[in-house]
Amino acid sequence: MSKDKVLLVDGNSIMNRAYYGLPLLSNSEGIYTNAVLGFVNILLKVIKDESATHIGIAFDLKAPTFRHEKYKEYKGNRKGMPDELGMQMPIIKDVLRAMNINIYEVEGYEADDVLGTLANKSEKSGCETTVLSGDRDLLQLATKKVKISIPKTKKGTTTTENYFDEDVIALYGVTPTEFIDLKGLMGDSSDNIPGVPGIGEKTAIKIITNYHSIEEAYNHIDELKPPRASKNLKENYELAILSKELATICVDCEIDFEKDSLKIDNIFNEETYTIFKKLEFKRLLEKFDSSIGSNDENNSLSVIHHSISTKDELDKLVPKISNEKTLAYYIVTENHKIIGISIAYNEQESYFIKCSDELDSSYVLETIKSIFENKNIKKITHGLKDDLHIFSEYNIKCENICFDTFVGAYTINPTKDTYDIDDIAKEYLGIIIKSEEELLGKGRNKISYLDLPEEEFTNYCSLLAAIIYHSYEKIDDMIDELNMHQLFYDIEMPLIYVLFDMEFYGIKVDSVLLHEYSDKLGKIIDLLESEIYELAGEEFNIKSPKQLGVILFEKLELPIIKKTKTGYSTAAEVLDKLRGEHPIIDKISEYRQLTKLKSTYADGLFDYIGKEDSRIHSTFKQTITSTGRISSIEPNLQNIPIRMDIGREIRKVFVPREDYVFIDADYSQIELRLLAHLSEDETLIEAYNNHQDIHRLTASQVFHIPFEEVTNLQRSNAKAVNFGIVYGIGAFSLSQDLHITRKEAQEYIDKYFKKYPSVKIYLDNCIRFAKNRGYSLTMLNRRRPIPELNSSNFMQRAFGERIAMNTPIQGSAADVIKIAMINISNKLKSEKLRSRLILQIHDELLIEAHRDEVELVKKYLVEEMENAVDISVKLEVDMNMGMTWYDTK
The missing domain is CATH 1.10.150.20 (5' to 3' exonuclease, C-terminal subdomain)
Incomplete structure (x- = not known):
């Protein structure tokens, strides 16, 4: 007996399932990918679950089948395939071919017939066989050795219902063969198979259970019950036989079945890697061996890599660069430590200066400091804001940084998830390289750059600057082509320096006040708990949706708004609909808000307070939102709750340094x-x-x-x-x-x-x-693709x-506040003031102003914010001053 396990897949059915099972996704080129991604995920899971050794996929062809010849109305009520799904059908076939998986399509037959034939041949060859399809019509193929698997998705997890012949009997009371007769009697509206009028599933099961076939039932037509069914079958016998023929899956199509050609072998290969990379299936790339997608094989730049690992080599490199006009660089860091610098200054070569005991980062940066500070060398990088922190630490005043490919790529398409160098390489140079995550792994399995083979490490890192060098002009040309030159050069590039300053200066927090605020919240939460327990009549875990659901909907008998598979829903929108039904609802809503406030801010902020300066240095991101808005992380200072009085009080812990005050300027109704x-x-x-x-x-x-x-x-x-x-x-x-x-x-x-x-x-x-x-x-030509419209x-x-x-509207508001930030920051610097912009919260700017400069700062804020753009409506600014952030509101 063969130990081979054959998996046969209904391609159209699984693609359809995958398409509707995932939201509409597309890659950076606008190619729809959700059905392909879902299909591959289902396929890989079933291969693993089934321990399949062989696989074949069957697809329908557009041409009419023998069933259409018998009955022109067959499937006549089917809606056409959505365009977004149709576009993905050729892609999945390319993916399957790359994975060395056989595709079967036979003119005049449906995928069901192809699967029936393959399953028949597979069983006869002695193989265990599984047919994967969402179509229950295939249950007629079930035998003792052919299993029909029907996928089901629950909470994003795909499982399968499995049916051998005895399972079909247990479910329907008929054998798989009799299942065809069942369909003949009851018909199938999805396929437009007519069946016998007036005979539904229950009656059909009863008839076939007793007589086992339509023909035998007709032979006993006068005995058939109920009488109406007898009458209808007698009058529509030919229609029943036609329906049976339409429902019968062919198991003897002319298909060459060579079992060895179905063998699963080398599905995660270079070609598959390249396709997945282009489709941006990042999680699937983790399944590939580390040798797949190697940079040398995919590097079409034909760049010669040089490794600099000694002081002598570095000393010889610096004079070479000093007379160049353009330099691309990338500072490679790991765990906030510099491990090397990648440099490219011509199209043919790239260098990687590797930090080591002999060549530590301090020596490297001191040696090439003159290069960075040389105004005559135009510099291109990727992620300038991070570089500015490094330059600040090493006292380097980098000059003539003209372009950031990271921000440039974002400006062109702000809807992407990532703008890493591997993304840039693929999109603008058409080459595939591994991302850092693919190269090093992630989580517990993540390795260090230093764990890589020496040549792979240096070649990969030197390639980073080469990609920046070669992609810069392409990105720049695209920015010009899209009429976004002003947006990029006058707003996005200068903004990098403003955000760096805000991160560098940070905002001071009074730890004593924060402790007091946390304690105050804790006492209010304890009191709320007691009140909720009293209203509920018992103590329970308020944070447990399951326990809360029992209290609200069983004990207190409140109206059930929504049920989930695990019990009653107690989500925020449910509680909102229950307002006024019972006093406990408002208490629970308040409890949730306050516990989140305490954990996220009152307690969470302590982790971010600098030990040396007592300041929080948030990170400001300009490449996250698709509207152009700036976002704040670690911690998110833009989301500090201000709707509740107690929430607003947390602003009291943010204070200016000695001899300074806060000035808060907020656009009035800018949108x-x-x-x-x-x-x-x-x-x-x-x-x-x-x-x-x-x-x-x-x-x-x-x-x-x-x-x-x-x-x-x-x-x-x-x-x-x-x-x-x-x-x-x-x-x-x-x-x-x-x-x-x-x-x-x-x-x-x-x-x-x-x-x-x-x-x-x-x-x-x-x-x-x-x-x-x-x-x-x-207004300033910031562009946001909207594929959802089609x-x-x-x-x-x-x-x-x-x-x-x-x-x-929202994007224009983001542009206006950015212009205001740049102008006010430049004004404060040009006037050599000590006051600084330290925080931006949507339409609000917070200045830490020196007491001697308050009036000047107010004047400049009004001038720069109200005149950021010239529009038909006057922009107005609300301004307040205080000794805490709270006092400014």
């Missing part, structure tokens, strides 16, 4: 002002330029109430509409925000657009522009439309 400008709505423009309360005006316009009679609630509702419009809000979301009916919310939106018709026209034009071009633009999925298209409406 709404930009909306007024971009839409050219005369009512909005006039209101802003006359310093009217825009929310009260909107309430007056929408609710037909005199301006002076608008209530605070009406103003609040109008404010929600105003800001909601900017974010493309729909009636459902607005109804949730305002706790009103969907109909009322839609009336608000309709009335808003009636009073501000230019806004409606503008937003419609934003969608139209993005659909035609495939991207949206900000999706066949309604939800995806609706999401794309919201992005198309929001991005020009």
Whole structure:
């Protein structure tokens, strides 16, 4: 008996399943990839679970089959394949061929017939056989040795339901062969197989259980029960036989079955690696042997690598570089320690200066300091902000850094997840190299660069600068081609230095006040716990959704809003819908907010306070968001909660240094002002330029109430509409925000657009522009691709439309604040002031100002922020001063 295990896969079925099982994904080239990724993941899991030794994949062809010849209406009710899925069918076939997996397609037959034939031949050859398909029609193929596996996905994990012949009998009460007759009687709406009118699944099972076939049932037509079924089968016997023929899977197609050609062998090879790399399947790349994807084989740059490992070699290199006009470099670090510097100054060569005991980082940087400080050498790098921290540490004033390929690639396409050097190599040079993670691994299995073979280590690192050198002009040309020269050179590049300064200076934290704040929160949380226990009538783990669900929905018998597979949902949106049902709901919501506040900020901030300067040095990212907004991490100082009074109090622990004060400058309603400008709505423009309360005006316009009679609630509702419009809000979301009916919310939106018709026209034009071009633009030509607009999925298209409406406004606001940051930072430096910009929070700037410079700083803030851009609406700034960050609000 053969120990071979054959896996046969229904390609169309699994691709369809994968497509709908993952959100619509695409790589940086805009190629849709979700179905391919899902297919490969399912395939690899089943190969492992089945211990398969052989594999074959069957696909349908577009040509009609023998079933269409018998019955023209066969599958006539099927919707066409979504374009986004259809585009991926050739890709999955390329992937399978690269993996050395056989593809079977037979003209005139469906994939089911091909699978039936292959399963038949496989069984006869003595192999254990598994057929993988989401189509239950294939259950008719089940035998004692042929297993039908139907995948099921739960919470992102794919499992399979397995059926041998006895499992089919247990499920349906009929044998696999009789299952065909069952389909003949009951029909199949998905395939447009008619069946016998009036006979459903229960009746069909009863008939076939008793008579085992349609023909035998017809032979006993007068005895058949119920009488209606007897009558219907008698009148539609030929239709039943036709349906049976249509449902019967062919097991004898003309297919050459050579078992050895199905053998699984070398699926993770160079060709597969290259395809996965291009498709950006980063997790799948971890499955490849370290020798796959080696840089030498994929390096089409034809660059000669040089290793510099001695002082003598370094001393000889420096004069060579000194007279060059352009230099690309990359500082290789590991665990915040410099392990070498990669350099390229011509197209043919690249160098890697390896740090060692003889050539330590201090000596290397001191030796090449003159190169970095040489104004005549144009320098290109990748990740300049990190370099600036290193230059600061080694007292190097680097001059003439003209380009950052990292920020350049982001500027061109801000929707990507990563902009690493391997991404740059693939996208702009068409070469495949390993990423650092692929090279070294991750987590516990991660190795050091120094653990690599010497030649691989030095060649890889020297290649990094070569890629930067060769890709620079291509990225620069693309920036010019997309009309983003000003955006990149006047905003994104100068911003790097501003963000570096903010990281370098940091913000001071009073540890004593932070401890006191943490203790205060702890006491409030303890009191809340007691109140919740009293309202519940017992103690329980409030943080446990399962225990909380039992309390709310079983003990307190509150209305069940949503159930999950593990019990009752107690998510935030569920609690929000339960407000007013019981006092415990508000207590639980407050408890959750405060415990998060305590763990994330009151306690979490201690880990980030510098021991020497008592300051927190957050990291500011300019390449994370697709709208251009700056984000803050480790810690995130932009997300400090300010809606709750107790949350806002944490700002009290942030204090200026001695002899300094905080000045906080915040743009007033910048997004709404930009909306007024971009839409050219005369009512909005006039209101802003006359310093009217825009929310009260909107309430007056929408609710037909005199301006002076608008209530605070009406103003609040109008404010929600105003800001909601900017974010493309729909009636459902607005109804949730305002706790009103969907109909009322839609009336608000309709009335808003009636009073501000230019806004409606503008937003419609934003969608139209993005659909035609495939991207949206900000005022300064920041571009955001929106592939979702062309999706066949309604939800995806609706999401794309919201992005198309929001991005020009939110992205323009991000551009404006960046201009203001650059201008104010430059002003403070040019005037040789001691005051510094230390924090940016969306539309707000925080200055640590010296007491002697307060009035000057205020003056400069107003000038630079209000005049950052020239628009039809006056930009206004709210400014406050205080001895803590809290005092400025």
